[in-house]
Amino acid sequence: MKINIKFTDMQQDDGLRDYAHDKISSFAKLIGKQELDAAVCDVEFRQDTHHQKGDVCCAEVTLQVDGKIYRSSKLEKKHKKAIDKVKDDILQELRVDKQKRQHNFIKGAQEIKEMARETGA
Secondary structure, eight states: OEEEEEEESSOOOHHHHHHHHHHHGGGGGGSOHHHHTTOEEEEEEEEEOOSTTSOEEEEEEEEEETTEEEEEEEEESSHHHHHHHHHHHHHHHHHHHHHHHHHHHHHHHHHHHHHHHHHHO
């Protein structure tokens, strides 16, 4: 999986870059091995200063896998908290999608089995 990390309106931080890379790499367990090579993940960190409560950190993640796009954005006081929440959102979306694929595969297999029984009888 290719991971692109971008910092907007803030200084580049290698510690934050490594932290994000570790968190984003957890997507690999829910992405198939064949799709993993072609997957692209864009991570953007932003520091917003136009809020009433002061500085707000924003983390945005866009994951492109097998023609599907998963996207999440969170505002928090710390960048690490924001990337944790974004990671949780995208992992949840990946889990739901994986369950749907498995359910559809099993349902299709059951239909094929029923058709084989009808033609064999």
